[in-house]
Amino acid sequence: MSRYRSTSVHLLGGCNASSDPSQGVCNPSGQVFDTKSHNSVHPGLYVCDASLIPCSLGINPCLSIATVAEHVSRNLVSDVLKYKSDKGMILVNNLGDAKPGSITSVKLDSHLKSMVVVKETMRGYVGGMPCTAYLKMQMNSRTRKELDRKSRLHGLSHPLLRGQVGGYVLFNAVETDKLHIVDGEVDLCEVDERTPYTQYMHYTLLLAASSGSRYILQGKKVLNPYLFGSFAWSQTMTMNVTFNKVCIDSSKEDMLNLKGKLSISMIELLKCLVSLEGNMKRRFVGVLLQNLFRTYISQVPRGNHRDFNPSEFHQKPYPESILHEIQTVINKIRKLHGPLIKIHVVAHCAGGLAIHIALMGGHVSATHIASLSCTNSSMFFKLTTSSKVKMWLPLIPMSMVILGKNKILPMFKTSKASSRQRLLKSIARLVPRYERCTCDECEVLSGIFGNPFWHDNISPSMHYWLNKQNLPRLPMAGFPHLRKICNAGFIVDSNGNNSYLIHPERMALPTLYISGGRTFLVTPQTTFLASNYMKLHHPDFRHERVVVDGFGHSDLLIGEESYKKVFPHIISHIGLAEQGKNYALGNERRRHNTEALAWGGDPLEEGNRGFWGCISPLVTIWLLFLFLVMVVYIFH
Numbered sequence: 001m002s003r004y005r006s007t008s009v010h011l012l013g014g015c016n017a018s019s020d021p022s023q024g025v026c027n028p029s030g031q032v033f034d035t036k037s038h039n040s041v042h043p044g045l046y047v048c049d050a051s052l053i054p055c056s057l058g059i060n061p062c063l064s065i066a067t068v069a070e071h072v073s074r075n076l077v078s079d080v081l082k083y084k085s086d087k088g089m090i091l092v093n094n095l096g097d098a099k100p101g102s103i104t105s106v107k108l109d110s111h112l113k114s115m116v117v118v119k120e121t122m123r124g125y126v127g128g129m130p131c132t133a134y135l136k137m138q139m140n141s142r143t144r145k146e147l148d149r150k151s152r153l154h155g156l157s158h159p160l161l162r163g164q165v166g167g168y169v170l171f172n173a174v175e176t177d178k179l180h181i182v183d184g185e186v187d188l189c190e191v192d193e194r195t196p197y198t199q200y201m202h203y204t205l206l207l208a209a210s211s212g213s214r215y216i217l218q219g220k221k222v223l224n225p226y227l228f229g230s231f232a233w234s235q236t237m238t239m240n241v242t243f244n245k246v247c248i249d250s251s252k253e254d255m256l257n258l259k260g261k262l263s264i265s266m267i268e269l270l271k272c273l274v275s276l277e278g279n280m281k282r283r284f285v286g287v288l289l290q291n292l293f294r295t296y297i298s299q300v301p302r303g304n305h306r307d308f309n310p311s312e313f314h315q316k317p318y319p320e321s322i323l324h325e326i327q328t329v330i331n332k333i334r335k336l337h338g339p340l341i342k343i344h345v346v347a348h349c350a351g352g353l354a355i356h357i358a359l360m361g362g363h364v365s366a367t368h369i370a371s372l373s374c375t376n377s378s379m380f381f382k383l384t385t386s387s388k389v390k391m392w393l394p395l396i397p398m399s400m401v402i403l404g405k406n407k408i409l410p411m412f413k414t415s416k417a418s419s420r421q422r423l424l425k426s427i428a429r430l431v432p433r434y435e436r437c438t439c440d441e442c443e444v445l446s447g448i449f450g451n452p453f454w455h456d457n458i459s460p461s462m463h464y465w466l467n468k469q470n471l472p473r474l475p476m477a478g479f480p481h482l483r484k485i486c487n488a489g490f491i492v493d494s495n496g497n498n499s500y501l502i503h504p505e506r507m508a509l510p511t512l513y514i515s516g517g518r519t520f521l522v523t524p525q526t527t528f529l530a531s532n533y534m535k536l537h538h539p540d541f542r543h544e545r546v547v548v549d550g551f552g553h554s555d556l557l558i559g560e561e562s563y564k565k566v567f568p569h570i571i572s573h574i575g576l577a578e579q580g581k582n583y584a585l586g587n588e589r590r591r592h593n594t595e596a597l598a599w600g601g602d603p604l605e606e607g608n609r610g611f612w613g614c615i616s617p618l619v620t621i622w623l624l625f626l627f628l629v630m631v632v633y634i635f636h
């Protein structure tokens with residue numbers, strides 16, 4: 001190693017620095033040469049210790065090592081700052097006027113001086129294991145997002161509500177040490193193009209463990225301005241979290257995908273407000289209150305959402321009268337493909353009700369059906385609280401009176417409507433709902449039905465097609481019957497009598513019932529009851545039931561991600577039926593028998609929301625405001 005004869009008992013060299021890549025491992029700044037390309041280095045890889053010194057010094061090398069380390073770290077710091085400013089994370093003033101060699105002379109943008117520091121502690125469970133996040137957020141500091149084209153297009157939230165996050169996370173089940181936040185961003189009032197009324201608090205944290213592993217924690221609080229069944233308080237306090245391990249190669253055993261909830265307690269919130277730092281804290285609280293007011297009370301949409309049109313919309317002719325009676329359709333198929341043909345039925349919502357009515361009512365024989373898959377529909381119809389309230393109110397009989405003889409409601413804003421129809425549409429616009437939309441047709445339809453889908457699950461093209469192309473007229477004549485079914489909770493005939501459930505023997509076929517886990521209109525109990533009913537009456541057949549997380553009602557079939565989260569269940573059900581696997585085997589039959597009688601509790605049903613759930617949401621919101629205003633006045 002040494003060209004000299006001097007000796008040292010200290011270990012030196014190994015990665016010696018050199019200006020020539022053929023003579024050393026690192027350049028004079030400690031950056032490791034990339035041997036694959038001439039004169040280049042591995043970005044971000046530094047050697048910063050005694051191994052840089054190429055040979056023995058003959059004296060105690062302690063001070064030399066310290067000097068080398070300081071020399072390398074100076075380059076390292078300026079590199080990191082340059083990288084961050086390139087990525088738009090921090091804008092650094094020109095380093096030229098800094099005293100040479102002095103790291104403290106690095107000046108931050110004057111913009112950063114007027115920041116607000118928020119300290120927040122959130123506790124909860126991720127993947128069923130306790131987890132605590134101690135966050136220190138510097139609001140009003142620039143984040144990567146500003147460079148993001150999408151957020152620029154749809155209206156950024158106030159700079160005071162965006163910032164960088166530091167601190168650490170304790171998650172002992174995964175790593176015994178602290179997980180330090182090496183890079184974190186927060187946006188307290190993000191708005192999605194598709195949901196302009198709803199605000200999201202977004203946290204994205206890159207965590208580093210002393211073991212060398214890296215994790216990404218993403219948290220989202222949804223501030224949804226819906227009126228009935230609103231849980232504004234718990235929404236604002238609770239963050240839905242995903243926790244993933246960063247893997248270089250995605251081999252299965254290395255993967256870690258956990259979900260959970262973290263929330264801030266009342267005391268922690270108080271502490272957080274008291275410990276606000278920075279000269280703009282009053283302004284910060286003001287802006288935050290203003291945003292909460294806009295979301296929950298004045299309900300003003302944000303951003304430029306007027307043109308919720310898809311850019312790549314393909315205009316296709318759509319047949320006017322697509323609706324036929326199920327019986328006619330099945331007969332037609334049998335006529336075309338021979339009487340032995342069997343049909344796989346995939347039905348949604350009222351379509352599912354219809355096929356059940358057709359089967360149990362004896363209009364169609366189960367021998368013609370190979371398999372039945374239903375999304376959010378069955379012989380049962382269990383509504384969410386808000387839909388229930390709406391069904392109890394005499395809204396439908398009133399609508400019928402308003403409409404008079406002509407029960408067909410024109411849907412498009414441009415189409416001609418009588419004064420009665422216009423009146424009904426304006427009433428529909430006033431009905432409270434979970435999510436608001438800037439599209440008029442969407443507003444009328446969700447007022448009449450309740451929201452059929454979560455907007456963030458639907459692509460802009462699908463939204464456009466549904467509201468501007470698909471449904472020119474809404475036939476309202478069937479609504480009184482639908483109301484009777486909803487109020488009964490199961491299929492009844494148009495007089496409200498139970499005349500279908502008495503013929504379960506006619507349902508001899510394999511079934512699959514799918515519910516959305518993020519409920520809209522109907523709850524997962526709908527499919528729970530249907531599946532149990534089938535297991536009870538036809539334990540010999542294969543019966544499956546799936547609750548898909550994150551989906552609401554019609555987005556199960558038409559959602560942007562349905563093809564990978566919902567359709568595979570249907571395809572597998574059809575595939576098994578094609579292979580003749582329609583019958584339950586010994587064990588499965590026994591399981592069916594036990595499950596069929598467990599009518600009581602649905603293991604997949606969402607829990608009771610407790611006290612705050614039964615208080616009127618508007619009261620909750622006003623209480624929250626009063627509380628925040630009081631805190632600000634007392635402590636500032």
Ligand SMILES: [Zn+2]
Pocket residue numbers: 436437438439442443455463
């Ligand atoms: Zn909409």
